[in-house]
Amino acid sequence: xxxxxxxxxxxxxxxxxxxxxxxxxxxxxxxxxxxxxxxxxxxxxxxxxxxxxxxxxxxxxxxxxxxxxxxxxxxxxxxxxxxxxxxxxxxxxxxxxxxxxxxxxxxxxxxxxxxxxxxxxxxxxxxxxxxxxxxxxxxxxxxxxxxxxxxxxxxxxxxxxxxxxxxxxxxxxxxxxxxxxxxxxxxxxxxxxxxxxxxxxxxxxxxxxxxxxxxxxxxxxxxxxxxxxxxxxxxxxxxxxxxxxxxxxxxxxxxxxxxxxxxxxxxxxxxxxxxxxxxxxxxxxxxxxxxxxxxxxxxxxxxxxxxxxxxxxxxxxxxxxxxxxxxxxxxxxxxxxxxxxxxxxxxxxxxxxxxxxxxxxxxxxxxxxxxxxxxxxxxxxxxxxxxxxxxxxxxxxxxxxxxxxxxxxxxxxxxxxxxxxxxxxxx
Ligand code: HSE
Numbered sequence: 319x320x321x322x323x324x325x326x327x328x329x330x331x332x333x334x335x336x337x338x339x340x341x342x343x344x345x346x347x348x349x350x351x352x353x354x355x356x357x358x359x360x361x362x363x364x365x366x367x368x369x370x371x372x373x374x375x376x377x378x379x380x381x382x383x384x385x386x387x388x389x390x391x392x393x394x395x396x397x398x399x400x401x402x403x404x405x406x407x408x409x410x411x412x413x414x415x416x417x418x419x420x421x422x423x424x425x426x427x428x429x430x431x432x433x434x435x436x437x438x439x440x441x442x443x444x445x446x447x448x449x450x451x452x453x454x455x456x457x458x459x460x461x462x463x464x465x466x467x468x469x470x471x472x473x474x475x476x477x478x479x480x481x482x483x484x485x486x487x488x489x490x491x492x493x494x495x496x497x498x499x500x501x502x503x504x505x506x507x508x509x510x511x512x513x514x515x516x517x518x519x520x521x522x523x524x525x526x527x528x529x530x531x532x533x534x535x536x537x538x539x540x541x542x543x544x545x546x547x548x549x550x551x552x553x554x555x556x557x558x559x560x561x562x563x564x565x566x567x568x569x570x571x572x573x574x575x576x577x578x579x580x581x582x583x584x585x586x587x588x589x590x591x592x593x594x595x596x597x598x599x600x601x602x603x604x605x606x607x608x609x610x611x612x613x614x615x616x617x618x619x620x621x622x623x624x625x626x627x628x629x630x631x632x633x634x635x636x637x638x639x640x641x642x643x644x645x646x647x648x649x650x651x652x653x654x655x656x657x658x659x660x661x662x663x664x665x666x667x668x669x670x671x672x673x674x675x676x677x678x679x680x681x682x683x684x685x686x687x688x689x690x691x692x693x694x695x696x697x698x699x700x701x702x703x704x705x706x707x708x709x710x711x712x713x714x715x716x717x718x719x720x721x722x723x724x725x726x727x728x729x730x731x732x733x734x735x736x737x738x739x740x741x742x743x744x745x
Pocket of ligand 1: 512611
């Protein structure tokens with residue numbers, strides 16, 4: 319094992335708690351023989367024989383008796399290099415590292431295929447929910463047409479706490495960090511980077527698409543304020559951090575952004591750090607998976623499931639016939655055209671803070687009308703003391719480029735007091 323943080327210690331505890339049962343299920347024994355850490359003297363919650371701790375990764379990678387490397391250290395370049403070496407020397411790999419799979423996956427998976435080794439990463443997406451295995455195996459008889467996910471627990475936790483406990487952004491983030499959901503660098507949670515990595519992996523499996531994270535339009539949750547949550551609720555919506563994938567006219571629509579979803583929709587009920595993935599199969603129809611997307615035990619359960627898959631194959635002598643990680647050889651992933659964000663048609667939520675003057679509302683309506691954006695509902699509140707009006711409106715379905723053009727015109731209006739807030743509505 320490389321790395322012995324929250325998930326590594328969870329895995330250690332899990333394997334020792336369930337040792338006997340696991341042996342019965344496997345017909346053999348899984349033994350953690352070495353754990354590489356940066357500092358062997360650091361105090362850790364999980365009890366571990368100090369003899370198996372090492373600060374030298376070489377002790378793992380150069381040990382021919384070690385058959386599986388579990389990478390739980392995080393990062394991108396370093397773990398990619400370790401994984402390359404491990405695969406080169408014939409070891410199988412299990413990892414929870416979404417960044418490395420999303421960004422360096424192609425090269426590593428090609429190597430795993432060439433060496434006929436396992437490279438499994440169930441824990442990388444939605445922690446304890448076995449969604450990759452579902453897409454790779456259980457649902458392969460169908461064609462996935464749509465996927466809506468809440469795949470970053472930290473941002474869902476923050477938005478949920480802002481909505482339910484009226485917390486400001488920072489304290490909600492601190493709570494998520496204390497609970498162990500957040501990345502070492504929480505900006506990846508907040509700016510959508512973590513969800514973007516996960517969506518790239520999901521899209522490869524669900525749509526067999528050769529997709530890079532950099533090609534996925536990504537917007538963070540920091541544009542959402544408590545006021546937007548309240549207004550959204552007035553209109554019958556909640557704001558959720560979504561990862562979206564859909565087939566549309568032969569193209570793929572992939573994006574990560576916060577969005578308004580109806581209060582009675584499935585995803586509206588996914589609170590706190592819980593993750594969920596809603597899928598629509600051409601024949602299966604809708605199906606939803608939800609559960610813990612992070613944390614020691616849920617993530618460790620997924621890592622253990624992968625370890626079992628490899629261990630079973632080793633014990634049955636079939637580990638040179640590993641199923642490819644995306645269920646198909648890498649070369650079968652297709653470069654599908656991506657729907658340009660501007661061609662996207664969706665209803666929008668728009669909040670404008672303006673001076674309470676005659677003609678401002680008429681200007682807002684005419685800017686939208688000029689760009690053929692039709693208003694569905696409108697609400698205005700006025701702060702008489704400040705002379706400020708807040709205009710909140712929902713549009714009918716409109717092209718993103720049309721709404722964008724209208725909003726950019728309005729952001730130059732002399733009566734504007736704050737930058738407009740524009741969010742998509744996903745029904
Ligand atoms: N930071 C991630 C999250 C951890 O909040 O969901 C699990 O990938």
